[in-house]
Amino acid sequence: MGDWRRGRRGVAAAVGVAVLLGGSAYAGWALTPSAGPAPVARPSDRAEIPSTTLPPLDEPVPTAAPAPDDLPEIAYDPAPAGFPDDPDTLDTTPLTEGLRPTRRLATYDGPGGRPVAFLMPTISEVPLTVPIARRERGWTAVLLPSANRKLAWLPPGGFRTVALRDQIVVERVPYRLTWYRDGVARRTWQVSLGQRGQETPLGRTFVLGRTPPPESVYGGVDIYALGSVPDDPASVPDGLRGAHIGIHTWHHDGELGQQTTNGCIRLTPSGQRLLLTEVPEGSPVVVVDALPAPPSTA
Structure with missing residues (x-):
């Protein structure tokens, strides 16, 4: 989610996330599994x-x-x-x-x-x-x-x-997102996260779907919608009520490593494009404060 308080950029971001969620006010937009390049889903990966x-024979269902x-x-x-x-x-x-x-x-x-x-x-x-x-x-x-x-x-x-072979782990304290495949860290990026009062929710969630960017502020790259929602729905601007948390890019990278969003996870366009290519819907996402040790790709 973008920063509502920053003039046109904030307004566009707020509208964009509401669109991401397919809210009734923006019914012309919705999640789409085929917007842009399809996620990689090899038969052996996703069979x-x-x-x-079933439980053991002596344990009834x-x-x-x-x-x-x-x-x-x-x-x-x-x-x-x-x-x-x-x-x-x-x-x-x-x-x-x-x-x-x-x-x-x-x-x-x-x-x-x-x-x-x-x-x-x-x-x-x-x-x-x-x-x-x-x-x-x-x-x-x-x-x-x-x-x-x-x-x-x-x-x-x-x-x-x-x-499911892929996993995304987001660390709030170091502002870090790491993509794992088969339990091995593949790439790490610095990210922007939710501002105070609208922190990116902790816990396990997953990639629910994707949608084209509704405004130019998203850098022309598709957006992931996650299964998670704001922890405090009343804390977000009216245009974001009912919103899901997303992973998306921005039209510049000057706020990476900061708390500037309405709860979403923001990374570089190149990083988002790679995730969209490699990480399919249903893949788990975990948000923690920090891992016990940095990933090997950090």
Whole structure:
């Protein structure tokens, strides 16, 4: 997200992020999986695997309670309340499997728990891939879209899994973003992050989708929309209400290493282009204050 307070540049940034989110005021724009070069998705990298994970034979699978038809759907708007916290939200261990719904799926607050909302195969018409965070007694927990530091639990069936090779780790204190593949650091960039009161949210999230840049201030490079949202929605300008956190470029690099955004992660155009080429939707993103040791690429 851009800096709302800096004249035309701030106004353009605020509009741009609202567009990024596909808000009703800017309905002509939405996430698109095919804007610009398609992310690399080699068959061996992203081969789909049937969802056949089962518990040990002596451990029964908790029964899924019937889900009322009037449950809300998880969409671009903030996710409904009632989902459990992600207990490992600051863990940078790579999540190596993603889940792709093949139909409308009821999500629960725990294995055998209460149904909370429906997870759809798409969000804003973009095919959905969510990282798998844990498994328990035949159930699968995924990172919840449109929320921060929350999990959604699913019973067996109705989805396929895909291998995830890439991960993005953002460190707030050194203003650093590192791209990993297969657990190995590949590249590191300095970034700009959220200003005071609008800090870039901590925790695990993922690349939800991408959208073309709506204004020239974004440097002509596509934008990643993440699954995360501002921690304090009331703190952002009115034009950003309902916004997701994004990874994007800017029309200059003079603010790298500073807290100047409304929560988004800003890096160089060359860095963003490389990520867009290499890191597909569904890839996990983790925001921490600092890693125990700098990555080898720092």
